[in-house]
Amino acid sequence: MQMEEKQALDAFGALSQETRLQMVRALVIAGPDGMAAGAVGEAVGASSSSASFHLSHLERAGLVQSRRAARSIIYSANHESLSGLVAFLMRDCCQGHPEVCAPAAATDCCSPVAVVEAIDG
Amino acid sequence: MQMEEKQALDAFGALSQETRLQMVRALVIAGPDGMAAGAVGEAVGASSSSASFHLSHLERAGLVQSRRAARSIIYSANHESLSGLVAFLMRDCCQGHPEVCAPAAATDCCSPVAVVEAIDG
DNA sequence: TCAATATCTCAACGATCATTGAAATAAAGG
């Protein structure tokens, strides 16, 4: 369940590109239903070729997954790897210094309250 | 206090390189006292030239800061930007779906309990 | 089967990146 360094490096690399970061955003918002490759490309203003390239990149990095539905290929965010990345970063940037990213952990939708609620169901 | 997309892109780019990721790790562990450039380079097995290049890169990305102390230049992790990045990623990857990164928020040193403790002092 | 739609693959190009080693700069101490 722990994200390895290599995975994290790939994930950071994948997210270090504007088009891809926006794609991940769009896919997270889209939720489990995902979006067709074309729709993702359109959402971020990329050509079909470019969209395909970046979506493949994201998939190789494990941040998204795809399935075919008729003519379309539906991409969706991989929540597990995304949260794994957050966890990796927290572990890395906390490293025995909880005060470091405590403020981050208190963020918006993932505030302690929201976390407890989400965990308790 | 909110991390902009551009900053986040730079930060992800900075962390997508093995040497730099290890440098950040070493500097986070070192804490506020930081480490001399040479020590960082040695810790990650980089030549002095390479170390300088990567440390500058990290500094440009805002993830670390430097100060001169006698002959040495001391680098230290920038906790604010590091936690800002975690927060950005959480906001991005949660986007109205708290369950997404709730598991991440429950991580180790930043578990809800640790968070509350750190916030309450 | 044919045409239309959706996506991917490929090669080519310019741009950015990482590494190297040599030279420049800065500070300390004799």
Place this chain on the structure above:
DNA sequence: CCTTTATTTCAATGATCGTTGAGATATTGA
């Protein structure tokens, strides 16, 4: 002032990245 130590800067090189447009592949419906 000269030497040593610590670090940065620079130019050159090869490697990787992102974009483009053309063409290949897969699916659907007439």
